[in-house]
Amino acid sequence: MRFSCFNNYWTSTETYEALKIYIDMDFDGLREDILLMLGGGSVKVDPTGFQNDMKNLVSKDDVLTLLIHLGYLAYRAESSEVFIPNKEILYEFRNAARDKEWGKLREILYASEELLKMTIAGKEKEVAAAIEKAHTDVSSILTYNTAAVRLAYYTAVCDYAIIRELPAGIGYADIVFIPQIASKPAIVIELKYNRSAKTAIKQIKANQYPEVFADFSGEIILVGINYSKKTKKHTCKIEKINK
Numbered sequence: 001m002r003f004s005c006f007n008n009y010w011t012s013t014e015t016y017e018a019l020k021i022y023i024d025m026d027f028d029g030l031r032e033d034i035l036l037m038l039g040g041g042s043v044k045v046d047p048t049g050f051q052n053d054m055k056n057l058v059s060k061d062d063v064l065t066l067l068i069h070l071g072y073l074a075y076r077a078e079s080s081e082v083f084i085p086n087k088e089i090l091y092e093f094r095n096a097a098r099d100k101e102w103g104k105l106r107e108i109l110y111a112s113e114e115l116l117k118m119t120i121a122g123k124e125k126e127v128a129a130a131i132e133k134a135h136t137d138v139s140s141i142l143t144y145n146t147a148a149v150r151l152a153y154y155t156a157v158c159d160y161a162i163i164r165e166l167p168a169g170i171g172y173a174d175i176v177f178i179p180q181i182a183s184k185p186a187i188v189i190e191l192k193y194n195r196s197a198k199t200a201i202k203q204i205k206a207n208q209y210p211e212v213f214a215d216f217s218g219e220i221i222l223v224g225i226n227y228s229k230k231t232k233k234h235t236c237k238i239e240k241i242n243k
Helices: 016-023 028-038 060-069 087-097 104-121 124-137 144-151 154-158 198-208 209-213
Strands: 074-077 081-083 159-165 174-181 187-193 219-228 233-242
Touching: 016 028, 016 060, 016 087, 028 060, 028 087, 028 104, 028 144, 060 081, 060 174, 060 209, 087 154, 087 198, 104 124, 104 144, 104 154, 104 174, 124 144, 124 219, 124 233, 144 154, 144 174, 154 159, 198 209, 198 219, 198 233, 209 219
Parallel strands: 187 219
Antiparallel strands: 074 081, 159 174, 174 187, 219 233
16 A cells, blocks of 8 residues: 555455356356356346255356355345456456356457457457457347447456446437546447447437546547348447547
8 A cells, every 4th residue: 555556456365266166067057147247247046045055056046146155246135136246356257267168158258358459449340340259159148239248348347347328418328438547548339220330429429428428538439339130240330539
């Protein structure tokens, strides 16, 4: 503290191997649920059958309930859902997901790192292709919505607070990336279905979504993404403004 050097220390007290042992059991598609939570989603759980036993786990609900007890997951009682509660614990899940045994899911997570770089660089065709691939990869887990796109950008949580359906200007912005590091640009993403990426950009401007960054000084990246049901293709339009 004296030298103003702050970091995440909670995860340094445990090795990710402890977490990996449980999620590698992969009961009833547990890995897919972990991937969903990495994208900011929540997963239903029934904790009533758990016997407070860390060895005799026989179902996905047992593992998720144990992870609640161990502090790796938070529990939302009103909806009986679990979710990853903070960035430090998300790092632990990310480390576990990097294991080679995760196969396709591991590739999805790595691809998200490049997607953020391409978005900031304004590479429209590459971003459209990457979103398309991510959508295909998770199509069995998520429908085409903001959760699926947020999952594609999952590694951005290292530098951003990512908020879906944020009240901004006139209406609600689909996805907003609020930078936690001064050098990073802010990002607004609008999704369209059977329309056009240009239409998405026009909506961002017309509804004044960038006004959510009223106190922000720096670059704001506007991203419009459209999915065509007919062609099964994504298109992307990126514009940049400075405040």
